Amino acid sequence: MKSIQILIFTDLDGSLLDHNNFEFKEIRDFILKCIKNGIKIIPNTSKTRIEIQVFINQLGQNLPFIVENGAAIHNLDLIHPKVKLNDNQLVFSRPLSEIVDQFKKNIPTDFQKRCVFLKDMTLIEQMKILGLNKKYLALALNRDYSMPLVFDGSKEIVDEFTRHLKKFGMKLHEGGRVYNISDDCSKGKAMKTLIEMLKNELKCKTHTIVVGDSPNDISMLNACDQPCVIPLPNKKNLSYLKDQKIIRATQTAPKGWEEVVRASLKKINIDLEG
Numbered sequence: 001m002k003s004i005q006i007l008i009f010t011d012l013d014g015s016l017l018d019h020n021n022f023e024f025k026e027i028r029d030f031i032l033k034c035i036k037n038g039i040k041i042i043p044n045t046s047k048t049r050i051e052i053q054v055f056i057n058q059l060g061q062n063l064p065f066i067v068e069n070g071a072a073i074h075n076l077d078l079i080h081p082k083v084k085l086n087d088n089q090l091v092f093s094r095p096l097s098e099i100v101d102q103f104k105k106n107i108p109t110d111f112q113k114r115c116v117f118l119k120d121m122t123l124i125e126q127m128k129i130l131g132l133n134k135k136y137l138a139l140a141l142n143r144d145y146s147m148p149l150v151f152d153g154s155k156e157i158v159d160e161f162t163r164h165l166k167k168f169g170m171k172l173h174e175g176g177r178v179y180n181i182s183d184d185c186s187k188g189k190a191m192k193t194l195i196e197m198l199k200n201e202l203k204c205k206t207h208t209i210v211v212g213d214s215p216n217d218i219s220m221l222n223a224c225d226q227p228c229v230i231p232l233p234n235k236k237n238l239s240y241l242k243d244q245k246i247i248r249a250t251q252t253a254p255k256g257w258e259e260v261v262r263a264s265l266k267k268i269n270i271d272l273e274g
């Protein structure tokens with residue numbers, strides 16, 4: 001175990017946190033046990049920095065993490081003390097104001113009309129869509145790099161919209177509850193950059209496990225050693241991913257997270273007791 005650094009890049013909502021109430025109490029001890037055993041757990045989520053900070057406080061253990069669908073990595077020194085960078089972070093995105101300008105200037109009005117941005121909705125609508133109370137809603141909407149929205153259109157129109165965004169260096173990410181428009185970044189890209197950096201800094205090999213539940217997790221599921229998928233309640237999610245390597249949980253989050261992480265570790269002959 002010493003010669004190989006195990007990294008778990010994990011989505012939060014619906015993957016580690018219960019899709020409906022965002023709880024993870026049942027697996028908190030297991031997460032802490034992983035960390036105690038030298039495994040690095042790196043949340044890689046569409047959540048904002050301040051939302052992840054809430055999760056970290058609940059866990060009671062500081063972590064490195066990736067925000068807003070791969071826009072930035074924070075707490076780099078917690079991955080390896082040798083990684084020394086200004087502000088202890090890596091940013092892959094332009095500021096949100098530039099993305100908004102580009103969107104308004106370049107994306108055809110037909111598509112713009114189909115976008116209902118969360119920031120323009122009533123408080124009641126925002127709470128309903130995100131499943132959050134007032135306090136946590138404010139943290140979710142305090143975004144540095146991306147715009148959450150609901151899109152009105154068929155899959156074909158979504159695909160066309162995605163192509164338009166791409167032309168102007170932007171991306172559409174589909175999460176468990178909403179879409180997000182961001183700069184040309186993704187969970188997978190941020191993860192790959194980090195792994196490359198670690199391979200250069202660390203003398204040992206890395207083994208990456210990814211846990212996800214939604215289309216915005218595919219870029220990281222496709223780029224790791226062990227992809228794991230968590231089912232969503234009453235929804236067939238990511239069933240079209242055919243990679244034989246994928247471990248699929250039989251339970252939803254949070255229990256499903258422990259299930260796939262244990263199975264992934266077992267495959268490389270690591271058995272955490274308890």
Ligand SMILES: [Mg+2]
Nearest residue numbers: 011013014176
């Ligand atoms: Mg999710």
